[in-house]
Amino acid sequence: MPAITLRNITKRFRKVVALKNVSFDVKEGEFFTIVGPTNAGKTTTLRVVAGLEKPNEGEVIFDGQPMNRVPPNLRDVALMFQNLALYPHRSGFDNIAFPLRVKKLAPDEVQRRVREVAGFLKITHLLERLPGTYSGGERQRLAFARTMVRDPALYMLDEPLANLDALIRLQMRVELRRIHQELGKTMIYVTHDQVEAMSMSNRIAVLHQGVIQQIGSPDDIYMCPANQFVAGFFGAPPMNFIPTQIERSVGYAVLKWGEYSVIGSSLIKKVKRRAASRGFILGIRPEDISILPDNGLNDSLRGRVVSLEQLGLKTIIDVELGSAVVRIAVPATFDYKVRDRCRITMKVERGHLFDPETGANLTIA
Amino acid sequence: MEFSRLKPVWKKLGIFALRLMVFLFIAGPMYWMINTSFKPENEWVTFPPIWFPKEFTIDNYIMLFNPAALADKFHISLESAWPALLNSTIISVFATISCMVIGTMCAYSISRFRVGGNFFPMSILALRMFPPIAVALPILVLFSTLQLRDTYLGMVIAYACFNLPFSVWMMKSFIDDIPLELEEAAIIDGMTQIGAMLKVTIPLVKAGIAATALFIFILCWSEFLFAFILTDTEVATITVRLARYTTDTGEMYGARAALGVIATVPPVVIGYLIQNYLVRGLTFGAIKR
Numbered sequence: 001m002p003a004i005t006l007r008n009i010t011k012r013f014r015k016v017v018a019l020k021n022v023s024f025d026v027k028e029g030e031f032f033t034i035v036g037p038t039n040a041g042k043t044t045t046l047r048v049v050a051g052l053e054k055p056n057e058g059e060v061i062f063d064g065q066p067m068n069r070v071p072p073n074l075r076d077v078a079l080m081f082q083n084l085a086l087y088p089h090r091s092g093f094d095n096i097a098f099p100l101r102v103k104k105l106a107p108d109e110v111q112r113r114v115r116e117v118a119g120f121l122k123i124t125h126l127l128e129r130l131p132g133t134y135s136g137g138e139r140q141r142l143a144f145a146r147t148m149v150r151d152p153a154l155y156m157l158d159e160p161l162a163n164l165d166a167l168i169r170l171q172m173r174v175e176l177r178r179i180h181q182e183l184g185k186t187m188i189y190v191t192h193d194q195v196e197a198m199s200m201s202n203r204i205a206v207l208h209q210g211v212i213q214q215i216g217s218p219d220d221i222y223m224c225p226a227n228q229f230v231a232g233f234f235g236a237p238p239m240n241f242i243p244t245q246i247e248r249s250v251g252y253a254v255l256k257w258g259e260y261s262v263i264g265s266s267l268i269k270k271v272k273r274r275a276a277s278r279g280f281i282l283g284i285r286p287e288d289i290s291i292l293p294d295n296g297l298n299d300s301l302r303g304r305v306v307s308l309e310q311l312g313l314k315t316i317i318d319v320e321l322g323s324a325v326v327r328i329a330v331p332a333t334f335d336y337k338v339r340d341r342c343r344i345t346m347k348v349e350r351g352h353l354f355d356p357e358t359g360a361n362l363t364i365a
Numbered sequence: 366m367e368f369s370r371l372k373p374v375w376k377k378l379g380i381f382a383l384r385l386m387v388f389l390f391i392a393g394p395m396y397w398m399i400n401t402s403f404k405p406e407n408e409w410v411t412f413p414p415i416w417f418p419k420e421f422t423i424d425n426y427i428m429l430f431n432p433a434a435l436a437d438k439f440h441i442s443l444e445s446a447w448p449a450l451l452n453s454t455i456i457s458v459f460a461t462i463s464c465m466v467i468g469t470m471c472a473y474s475i476s477r478f479r480v481g482g483n484f485f486p487m488s489i490l491a492l493r494m495f496p497p498i499a500v501a502l503p504i505l506v507l508f509s510t511l512q513l514r515d516t517y518l519g520m521v522i523a524y525a526c527f528n529l530p531f532s533v534w535m536m537k538s539f540i541d542d543i544p545l546e547l548e549e550a551a552i553i554d555g556m557t558q559i560g561a562m563l564k565v566t567i568p569l570v571k572a573g574i575a576a577t578a579l580f581i582f583i584l585c586w587s588e589f590l591f592a593f594i595l596t597d598t599e600v601a602t603i604t605v606r607l608a609r610y611t612t613d614t615g616e617m618y619g620a621r622a623a624l625g626v627i628a629t630v631p632p633v634v635i636g637y638l639i640q641n642y643l644v645r646g647l648t649f650g651a652i653k654r
Contacts, residue, residue: 052549073555085546089568099554150554 009058035197036207078152084143086131093127228359240326258322266349284351300343401622409618425619449606457585460524468532476540539573575642
């Protein structure tokens with residue numbers, strides 16, 4: 001039985017629809033991530049699960065029990081807010097102890113559990129101080145300590161790493177995974193960062209404009225994006241999209257844009273659904289494109305380097321192919337310059353075809 | 366020549382002069398009141414003015430609290446000022462408390478639940494948009510009919526009502542500054558809405574409460590118009606009492622000044638006691654954290 005089920009949740013704020021028919025299951029012990037751009041409805045989803053917002057339609061179910069009418073203080077969930085919501089007038093100790101004192105636990109039990117959690121998160125030495133004196137990472141730990149001290153059935157984390165320096169963010173990412181593995185608790189994690197989502201989750205739900213775009217494992221989402229939005233959201237640099245027309249020649253079909261064309265038979269064969277219009281949008285990941293010197297090979301496309309972005313480990317280059325520009329990641333040893341001519345080969349069979357009107361991926365079932 | 370290009374000496378002098386003017390503007394009347402309160406009758410109104418009492422006397426203070434002792438000297442019979450002090454204290458304290466309790470709860474519901482949308486909070490403010498004298502007569506009639514005139518209850522109700530807009534709006538701005546998530550975190554941690562308000566939000570706006578309460582207290586303490594029309598003998602306040610130091614032979618500036626000095630003490634003492642809160646409270650909303 002899934003630990004948490006959302007069934008057809010719709011949430012409106014006056015006329016704005018924040019969530020539209022959102023449904024998903026979270027399994028016991030799972031690290032479930034909700035990812036999406038700003039205003040996608042991620043936080044609203046968490047607030048609905050926590051009971052801070054009442055959905056206009058739909059049901060929230062915990063372990064088979066309908067929860068719509070249960071107030072947040074009786075749901076046994078913990079929510080770590082994006083701004084952490086630490087009580088600024090209470091010491092670190094009192095912040096962590098707060099949920100226990102609400103439950104009216106004995107003082108020595110409170111002491112024991114706060115010390116235990118603080119030890120686990122390595123903030124014991126800070127307990128006497130006010131949260132205002134903590135560094136960013138320490139505040140994060142303090143907020144997490146308050147979340148976990150109660151040993152709730154469900155952890156919900158709203159962009160917990162958003163306000164941290166890049167380096168601390170990496171550390172905390174590893175740490176959160178360690179915590180999840182050690183606690184084995186169900187966690188719902190909200191982020192706008194696709195790298196966080198990919199690297200930490202068991203499963204990911206992609207949310208965009210209040211609608212679930214796709215739910216699946218990180219691999220699924222990366223390899224078989226349900227639509228153009230999901231395809232473009234994951235991966236850095238993101239997938240390249242080229243609007244193309246199909247032309248059939250003897251024996252094979254080509255995808256054509258301007259004067260350029262690639263042989264697309266293997267990909268077109270995979271199309272399971274009929275597109276609304278004649279054209280397709282060819283989606284191809286940067287790693288499936290390679291760049292060669294301009295040596296006159298036949299099946300390669302002639303292009304021109306438009307811009308270079310050196311990132312140390314790799315270099316991102318933009319190559320102009322007629323009306324389209326593709327981004328490619330190449331090793332840092334790459335020594336082209338802007339305006340250099342080059343040749344491009346694409347592993348078209350590894351790409352995807354999207355419906356130009358609905359954005360749906362036509363090459364997956 | 367721009368001010369910033371002046372020589373440092375002139376700049377300093379200019380700033381000093383400005384400060385001196387502000388200081389004199391505030392402290393001058395205070396000094397004159399204290400000065401007058403220690404003067405004998407013949408020095409009250411003179412030209413040229415007497416800057417420091419030639420004959421230092423505390424008769425004016427004796428007159429306030431034990432007028433019988435000076436009956437021979439002044440040939441008038443006046444009541445003691447004690448009841449007025451007591452009345453002012455009772456009315457101001459209870460009006461401030463009621464105003465703060467109602468105002469804070471009202472501000473909380475406006476801030477957190479948007480009670481009444483945009484209209485209600487603004488309409489509260491509208492209560493202060495007309496000059497008080499405009500409603501003085503209707504209120505006098507109303508209070509007389511309800512037999513609230515010249516009673517503590519009547520005065521407390523009147524003051525609490527008139528100052529409610531201030532407490533609501535000041536408290537609203539303080540509560541608005543406390544992130545809603547703090548309460549929501551407390552609710553998720555097992556508290557009720559009311560528990561979260563009392564245990565999380567209210568402690569965080571303590572400074573705001575102190576600042577607002579002092580402000581309201583001073584307004585009540587120094588109010589004259591309504592005290593004058595709504596009180597008579599039973600609950601006359603200090604401000605009303607001050608107006609009564611007029612005799613057949615003229616104004617009793619000395620006694621008036623002495624009562625003024627005494628009336629200044631409570632706000633100053635309270636302000637001093639809560640000054641730590643006050644500084645934080647009055648700058649609370651201004652600081653970006």
